[in-house]
Amino acid sequence: MTETMILVPMRTTKQGTTLNAGKLKDAYKETTSTAEIKQEDMDRLGLKKGDRVRLRVGTHAVVVSCIPRKIKVTDNSSGLIFMPYGPTTSALMVDGDTAGTGMPASKHLVVEIEGPLAPEEDDG
Amino acid sequence: MDKNTATEKNTTIIKNATCTFCGCVCDDMELTVDLDEKCIIKSKNACVLGKAWFSEHSVDESRPVALIDGKEASLEDAIEEAAQILVNARFPIIYGLSDTTSEAQRQAVAMADYLSANIDSTSSVCHGPTGMGLQGVGEPTTTLGEVKNRADMVVYWGCNPTDCHPRLSTHFTVMPKGMYIPNGRKDRTVINVDIRSTSTTNIADLFVQLKPGSDYELLSALRSISRGRRLNPSIEEQTGVPMATIEDVAHRLMSCNYGILFFGMGLTMTRGRHYNTGALHLLAADLNEHTHFVVKPARGHGNVTGADTVMSWQTGYPFGVNFNRGYPRHEPGEFTTTDILVRGEADAACIIASDPIANFARPAIEHLKKIPVISFDPKPTPTSQIARVALTTACYGINVPGTVYRMDDIPIPLRPAFESPFPSDLDILKPLTERIRELKAH
Numbered sequence: 001m002t003e004t005m006i007l008v009p010m011r012t013t014k015q016g017t018t019l020n021a022g023k024l025k026d027a028y029k030e031t032t033s034t035a036e037i038k039q040e041d042m043d044r045l046g047l048k049k050g051d052r053v054r055l056r057v058g059t060h061a062v063v064v065s066c067i068p069r070k071i072k073v074t075d076n077s078s079g080l081i082f083m084p085y086g087p088t089t090s091a092l093m094v095d096g097d098t099a100g101t102g103m104p105a106s107k108h109l110v111v112e113i114e115g116p117l118a119p120e121e122d123d124g
Numbered sequence: 125m126d127k128n129t130a131t132e133k134n135t136t137i138i139k140n141a142t143c144t145f146c147g148c149v150c151d152d153m154e155l156t157v158d159l160d161e162k163c164i165i166k167s168k169n170a171c172v173l174g175k176a177w178f179s180e181h182s183v184d185e186s187r188p189v190a191l192i193d194g195k196e197a198s199l200e201d202a203i204e205e206a207a208q209i210l211v212n213a214r215f216p217i218i219y220g221l222s223d224t225t226s227e228a229q230r231q232a233v234a235m236a237d238y239l240s241a242n243i244d245s246t247s248s249v250c251h252g253p254t255g256m257g258l259q260g261v262g263e264p265t266t267t268l269g270e271v272k273n274r275a276d277m278v279v280y281w282g283c284n285p286t287d288c289h290p291r292l293s294t295h296f297t298v299m300p301k302g303m304y305i306p307n308g309r310k311d312r313t314v315i316n317v318d319i320r321s322t323s324t325t326n327i328a329d330l331f332v333q334l335k336p337g338s339d340y341e342l343l344s345a346l347r348s349i350s351r352g353r354r355l356n357p358s359i360e361e362q363t364g365v366p367m368a369t370i371e372d373v374a375h376r377l378m379s380c381n382y383g384i385l386f387f388g389m390g391l392t393m394t395r396g397r398h399y400n401t402g403a404l405h406l407l408a409a410d411l412n413e414h415t416h417f418v419v420k421p422a423r424g425h426g427n428v429t430g431a432d433t434v435m436s437w438q439t440g441y442p443f444g445v446n447f448n449r450g451y452p453r454h455e456p457g458e459f460t461t462t463d464i465l466v467r468g469e470a471d472a473a474c475i476i477a478s479d480p481i482a483n484f485a486r487p488a489i490e491h492l493k494k495i496p497v498i499s500f501d502p503k504p505t506p507t508s509q510i511a512r513v514a515l516t517t518a519c520y521g522i523n524v525p526g527t528v529y530r531m532d533d534i535p536i537p538l539r540p541a542f543e544s545p546f547p548s549d550l551d552i553l554k555p556l557t558e559r560i561r562e563l564k565a566h
C-alpha cells in the first residue's frame with residue numbers, strides 16, 4: 001500500500017550512543033535506517049514490526065525497516081514518520097533550498113511510503 | 125591527577141573533567157583512565173550519551189595519522205597537500221568546527237582570512253536561524269546557573285533534551301534545588317510543546333501538541349494574550365491546540381516568577397525557521413512585561429556555541445562568513461555551506477570535526493563528492509571516506525586541552541584524560557595556516 005506522510009528526522013539516545021561507537025558500524029546504520037510509525041498507521045498500511053518499506057521523494061527512494069512508535073504519553077501523530085537523523089534521512093533531503101537561511105527544511109519531508117516490501121525487492 | 129594504587133591496572137582518576145558530547149558541557153565528570161590501554165574505563169556522573177562518548181574514544185594507534193587519496197601518508201605530506209589544494213582553489217570553504225576547541229576555531233578563522241575563503245560552522249544547519257532571529261529582535265538571555273537557582277517555569281519547545289541533552293533537566297533546569305527553588309522539581313512547572321510526545325513529555329506537567337509547521341502561529345497567539353488581545357477562534361484549527369489550552373499556557377507563563385524557554389530544531393528546521401525563533405524571543409520579551417522571562421537554545425554539539433562566539437568576536441558574524449573580498453561578509457543563504465554547495469560554487473572544502481556527507485541535503489552532498497575535501501576527524505566517517513586528505517585527530521576534551529563554550533555562552537576549560545599519539549585540530553591548523561601564508565606570499 002502507498003500513502004503520503006511527513007518524515008520527521010529526529011535525535012534519539014540510541015543514535016547518540018551508536019554514533020559514538022562509529023558511524024561506519026552496523027548499529028549506527030541500523031538505527032538511522034529504522035522508521036518509527038504510529039501503530040494505527042502501521043495497521044492501516046498493513047505493516048508489522050520489522051517490515052521493510054520504501055520511502056520516496058520524487059525520483060529518490062530508500063528502503064528502511066519500520067517499527068511501531070513507543071511512547072508513554074499518548075499523542076496524535078498520525079501521518080508522521082520519525083527516523084533518527086543520518087545518511088538515510090539525508091538521502092531524502094532532495095531539495096537543497098534553504099529559503100535564504102542556510103537551513104533546509106529538514107524536519108518536514110513529504111514522503112511517499114510504500115510497503116510492506118517483499119524480501120527480494122531492491123533498495124532504491 | 126590522583127594515581128590510583130587500589131587496582132592492578134595502571135589507572136588514573138581525573139576529577140572535574142568535562143564532557144564535550146553535547147552543549148551541556150558537564151564539567152563534573154570523574155574519569156577512570158586506563159593509561160596502558162589508553163581508554164576511559166569509567167565515567168562517573170556522565171549520562172548515557174556521555175558514557176558512550178568517553179568509552180568509545182579510546183585510541184586506535186594502528187590508524188594512520190593521514191591518508192592522501194586513500195593511501196597512508198605522513199602528517200607533513202598531508203599538510204602540504206591540503207595547503208596546495210586550498211591555495212589553488214578559487215572558492216575554498218572551511219566548514220564544521222562545532223566539535224573542536226575554541227583555540228582551533230580561532231585558528232580556522234585566521235586560515236579563512238589568509239585564504240580569502242568562506243567559513244561556516246554546523247550552526248548554519250542547526251541554530252543558524254536562531255542567530256538570525258535574535259539578531260533581529262534581541263535576546264533575553266541567561267545562564268544555566270541562573271535557571272537552576274531561579275526558574276520556576278521551564279518550557280521545552282520543539283526540543284527533546286531527555287534524549288539529546290540528558291543532564292539538562294537533571295543537573296541544571298528541572299530536578300536540582302536552587303537558591304530560590306528550595307524544593308527542586310516540586311517548585312517548578314515544566315511545559316513541553318511539540319508535534320509529538322517524546323521522553324521529555326514524560327517529565328512535563330503539561331504537554332501541548334501542535335500541528336507540524338504551526339509554531340509561529342502558536343507563538344503569536346501566546347504573544348497576543350500576553351499583550352491583552354483576544355484571539356480569533358480559527359487559531360484552534362491552525363495549530364490544533366484548543367483555545368482553553370492556549371489561554372492556560374499563556375496565563376501560566378505570565379504568572380510565574382522566572383521562566384525560561386528552551387527550544388530546538390523543531391523551530392529552526394521547519395517552515396518559518398528564523399521567523400519562529402524571532403517570535404519565540406519576542407514572546408519572552410513580551411512576557412517581561414509580566415514577569416522575568418529568558419530564552420536559551422538547546423545547543424547540540426559540545427562547542428557549537430564556541431563556534432558562534434569565536435566567529436562573532438573574530439569577524440563580527442556568528443556563521444556563514446565570507447572573506448572573498450578581503451574583509452568578512454555575512455549572508456545566510458549566500459555564504460552558508462549548504463547553499464554554496466548546492467549552487468556548485470565551492471571548488472575545495474576543508475571539513476573540521478564534522479560529517480556533512482552524512483547530514484547534508486542530497487544536492488549539497490553530490491557537489492561535495494566532486495571537489496577535493498580535506499577532513500579532520502578522530503574517527504572514520506562518511507566524510508573522511510570521500511576525502512582527498514583525511515587527517516586523524518586527537519579528541520577534544522578527552523586528549524586535547526582548551527576551551528569550549530557551554531550552551532549558555534559560558535567558557536569551560538577542558539581537563540584531558542590521556543594523551544593521544546594523534547595531533548589536535550590546532551596542531552594541524554597552525555602549520556597548515558603557516559604553509560598557506562608562505563604559498564600565498566609567492
Ligand code: SF4
Nearest residue numbers: 143146150171174291
Ligand atoms: S548531558 Fe551532554 S555534556 Fe552532560 S554528560 Fe550527557 S552528553 Fe555529556
